[in-house]
Amino acid sequence: MNKVLVVGSINMDLVVETAHFPAPGETLLGQRFSTFAGGKGANQAVAARRLGAQVTMIGCVGDDAFGRQLLDQLKAEGIDTRHVRVAQQIGTGVAAITVSQAENAIIVVPGANHALTPADLYAAEAAFAAADVVLCQLEIPLASVEAAAKLAQQHGKAFVLNPAPAVVLPASLLERVTLLTPNEHELALLFACADDDWQQQLRAHPQRIVMTKGADGAWFADGNGQLQHQCAFRVSAVDTTGAGDTFNGALAAFWGNDLANSARLACAASALSVTRAGAQGGMPTREQLLAFIDAQNK
Numbered sequence: 286m287n288k289v290l291v292v293g294s295i296n297m298d299l300v301v302e303t304a305h306f307p308a309p310g311e312t313l314l315g316q317r318f319s320t321f322a323g324g325k326g327a328n329q330a331v332a333a334r335r336l337g338a339q340v341t342m343i344g345c346v347g348d349d350a351f352g353r354q355l356l357d358q359l360k361a362e363g364i365d366t367r368h369v370r371v372a373q374q375i376g377t378g379v380a381a382i383t384v385s386q387a388e389n390a391i392i393v394v395p396g397a398n399h400a401l402t403p404a405d406l407y408a409a410e411a412a413f414a415a416a417d418v419v420l421c422q423l424e425i426p427l428a429s430v431e432a433a434a435k436l437a438q439q440h441g442k443a444f445v446l447n448p449a450p451a452v453v454l455p456a457s458l459l460e461r462v463t464l465l466t467p468n469e470h471e472l473a474l475l476f477a478c479a480d481d482d483w484q485q486q487l488r489a490h491p492q493r494i495v496m497t498k499g500a501d502g503a504w505f506a507d508g509n510g511q512l513q514h515q516c517a518f519r520v521s522a523v524d525t526t527g528a529g530d531t532f533n534g535a536l537a538a539f540w541g542n543d544l545a546n547s548a549r550l551a552c553a554a555s556a557l558s559v560t561r562a563g564a565q566g567g568m569p570t571r572e573q574l575l576a577f578i579d580a581q582n583k
């Protein structure tokens with residue numbers, strides 16, 4: 286299996302379940318409060334690891350109870366955390382998440398994730414040399430994302446960028462990306478186009494962009510510029526938090542497969558991930574994923 290290097294965020298998710306999302310000024314009684322391990326980087330690392338990849342994580346947590354708990358959980362998953370720095374005098378990242386009828390609304394306070402510097406990445410250069418694929422998102426400073434892309438390129442490694450949460454990115458960074466994995470809104474922002482121009486953008490970047498489209502699955506253009514569609518798998522959703530992260534972790538875990546096959550596996554993994562509460566709660570193991578796909582084929 287692949288050696289995946291994830292450079293990204295590590296958050297504690299503080300999750301409230303409610304019957305509906307509160308309007309401004311409204312006070313609601315929630316049904317349940319839970320804490321879950323989260324952060325797009327950590328989620329993607331866990332997704333790839335459960336699917337059998339060898340995973341190393343570069344990130345930053347605070348010297349506090351959340352940071353220690355999250356580090357322990359990453360280690361328990363079998364993820365190499367030697368390059369996760371414990372920063373002093375800054376809190377571990379948290380995400381305040383409201384879940385209602387399987388949908389979510391998220392506010393992230395980055396905390397220690399924003400203390401991850403390019404110097405941290407250069408200090409972990411050996412991890413880039415050892416990886417098959419480097420996976421990154423945008424919950425760490427942009428300078429660190431750029432350093433990750435440069436290091437991946439210098440070591441001849443694939444660089445997969447999940448551009449979430451969306452920001453406009455410099456062309457110099459986009460040029461270094463092997464595969465970009467936006468949703469349709471992130472794609473529209475990145476390429477300054479209308480939401481419904483996505484087909485044109487995919488055709489202009491064959492095999493360079495896989496766009497996720499929620500219940501409509503995933504889309505990309507093949508080597509001939511023809512649009513390819515992978516339908517989403519139907520499941521009963523409990524919590525969609527982390528579905529995109531599972532998709533990205535799976536793409537990295539199955540890196541080297543042809544894109545149609547990887548997109549199918551990633552959509553299936555992502556479907557399973559929403560069947561349990563918490564970003565990482567429903568992420569499947571490789572065996573669970575293959576059994577699910579087998580059952581779909583019957």
Ligand code: RIB
Nearest residue numbers: 296323324325380527564
């Ligand atoms: O993608 C879901 C993740 O976004 C959550 O786990 C939360 O921590 C935020 O980073």
